[in-house]
Amino acid sequence: MPTHPQLLRARVVRSVRRSPSFQRVTIGGPELAGFSYAGFDHWFRLFLPPRPGAPLVLPQVRGRVWWQPYLDIPEDRRPHCSNYTVVDVRRRGEHTELDIDVVLHWDEGTGELAGPVAQWAASTAPGSELAILDQGPLFDPPADATAVHLAADETGLPGLRGILRDLPEHTRGTAIVEVPHADDVEDLAAPGGMRVSWVTRTVEGPGAAALARLRAAVVNGGAPAPQDYGFVVGEAALATGGRRALRAAGLPAARITFSGFWKHRLH
Ligand SMILES: Cc1cc2nc3c(=O)[nH]c(=O)nc-3n(C[C@H](O)[C@H](O)[C@H](O)COP(=O)(O)OP(=O)(O)OC[C@H]3O[C@@H](n4cnc5c(N)ncnc54)[C@H](O)[C@@H]3O)c2cc1C
Known part of the structure; x- marks a missing residue:
C-alpha cells in the first residue's frame, strides 16, 4: 500500500456491458495522470456521490488516514465508498483512462439490479463524477515462491x-x-x-x-x-x-x- 495514497477525481468516459455479469466502466480526467499503476491486482477505493446529481464531497486524506475524515462528513453528504480493481490504464498524451469491471448482481427476491455500485455502473452517463483512492496490489508472493x-x-x-x-x-x-x-x-x-x-x-x-x-x-x-x-x-x-x-x-x-x-x- 502506498505511504501517501492519492485521492484522485475523475469522470465517467463510457460504460459498456461486457458479458452477463460484467459492466466495464471507463473513467478519465487530468488527475488520473498522477496515478502510479503497479499492475497485478492493484485496487482502489471508489467514491461515488451519495445520490445521482448530488455533489461529490471527499474526505481530507492525511497519509494513510481517510476513514475517520470520511465518517466526519455528514451522512446525507457522505459519498458511497466500495473497493474495486484496476483492469487497465491507458495514457495518450495528457489524457489518461482507467477501466473498472463492475460485477452486476440482482436481488434474489425482486430480480432488480442490486448494490449501489452495480446500479451506478449500469446507469451512469459520460461526465458523471467520482474519485479513487489508491491502495496498491494485494498479491504479494514471497520472492522464493516455487509456484x-x-x-x-x-x-x-x-x-x-x-x-x-x-x-x-x-x-x-x-x-x-x-x-x-x-x-x-x-x-x-x-x-x-x-x-x-x-x-x-x-x-x-x-x-x-x-x-x-x-x-x-x-x-x-x-x-x-x-x-x-x-x-x-x-x-x-x-x-x-x-x-x-x-x-x-x-x-x-x-x-x-x-x-x-x-x-x-x-x-
Ligand atoms: C480489494 C478488493 C477488490 C475488489 N475488486 C472488485 C472488482 O474489480 N469488481 C467488483 O465487481 N467487485 C470488486 N470487489 C468486491 C466489491 O467491493 C463488493 O462486491 C462490494 O460489496 C460492492 O459494493 P456495493 O457498494 O455495490 O454493494 P454493498 O453495499 O457492499 O452490498 C450491497 C448488497 O449486495 C451484495 N453484494 C455485494 N457484492 C455482490 C456480488 N458481487 N454478488 C452478489 N451480491 C453482492 C451484498 O452482500 C449486499 O447484500 C473488490 C473487493 C475488494 C476488497
Missing part, C-alpha cells in the same frame, strides 16, 4: 486477470475462477506454466464450485509445495475455506493471501 495457486469468484476475476497478465513468463501454478454464467468465461493471457480452470456457479451458492475445485486439486496431486504461494479472494466463505484447504495441504499461513471481497446473505 502460485490462485482462486477467485467473479469479484476477484479483474484481479486474477491482471495477476496472470503480469506474472513472469516462467511462473508455474494453478488458477481457478468461478463465474455466474458460462458466457462470462473469457480467454486469459497467462504464462504457459499456469493451468487456468473455469467453473460456473452451482446451486450450492457463490464460491462453492471454486472451493470444490480447489479441494479436489489439492487432493488429486495438485497439492502445493511448502514453498508455494496461495491467493484466494472472493465471497467470504470461498476466501476462508480456500485458505483452510491450502493450510491443510501443507502451505504455511504466511504464504497465503486471502480476502473476503463480499458476503453472501446465507453465509
Whole structure:
C-alpha cells in the first residue's frame, strides 16, 4: 500500500456491458495522470456521490488516514465508498483512462439490479463524477515462491486477470475462477506454466464450485509445495475455506493471501 495514497477525481468516459455479469466502466480526467499503476491486482477505493446529481464531497486524506475524515462528513453528504480493481490504464498524451469491471448482481427476491455500485455502473452517463483512492496490489508472493495457486469468484476475476497478465513468463501454478454464467468465461493471457480452470456457479451458492475445485486439486496431486504461494479472494466463505484447504495441504499461513471481497446473505 502506498505511504501517501492519492485521492484522485475523475469522470465517467463510457460504460459498456461486457458479458452477463460484467459492466466495464471507463473513467478519465487530468488527475488520473498522477496515478502510479503497479499492475497485478492493484485496487482502489471508489467514491461515488451519495445520490445521482448530488455533489461529490471527499474526505481530507492525511497519509494513510481517510476513514475517520470520511465518517466526519455528514451522512446525507457522505459519498458511497466500495473497493474495486484496476483492469487497465491507458495514457495518450495528457489524457489518461482507467477501466473498472463492475460485477452486476440482482436481488434474489425482486430480480432488480442490486448494490449501489452495480446500479451506478449500469446507469451512469459520460461526465458523471467520482474519485479513487489508491491502495496498491494485494498479491504479494514471497520472492522464493516455487509456484502460485490462485482462486477467485467473479469479484476477484479483474484481479486474477491482471495477476496472470503480469506474472513472469516462467511462473508455474494453478488458477481457478468461478463465474455466474458460462458466457462470462473469457480467454486469459497467462504464462504457459499456469493451468487456468473455469467453473460456473452451482446451486450450492457463490464460491462453492471454486472451493470444490480447489479441494479436489489439492487432493488429486495438485497439492502445493511448502514453498508455494496461495491467493484466494472472493465471497467470504470461498476466501476462508480456500485458505483452510491450502493450510491443510501443507502451505504455511504466511504464504497465503486471502480476502473476503463480499458476503453472501446465507453465509
Ligand atoms: C480489494 C478488493 C477488490 C475488489 N475488486 C472488485 C472488482 O474489480 N469488481 C467488483 O465487481 N467487485 C470488486 N470487489 C468486491 C466489491 O467491493 C463488493 O462486491 C462490494 O460489496 C460492492 O459494493 P456495493 O457498494 O455495490 O454493494 P454493498 O453495499 O457492499 O452490498 C450491497 C448488497 O449486495 C451484495 N453484494 C455485494 N457484492 C455482490 C456480488 N458481487 N454478488 C452478489 N451480491 C453482492 C451484498 O452482500 C449486499 O447484500 C473488490 C473487493 C475488494 C476488497
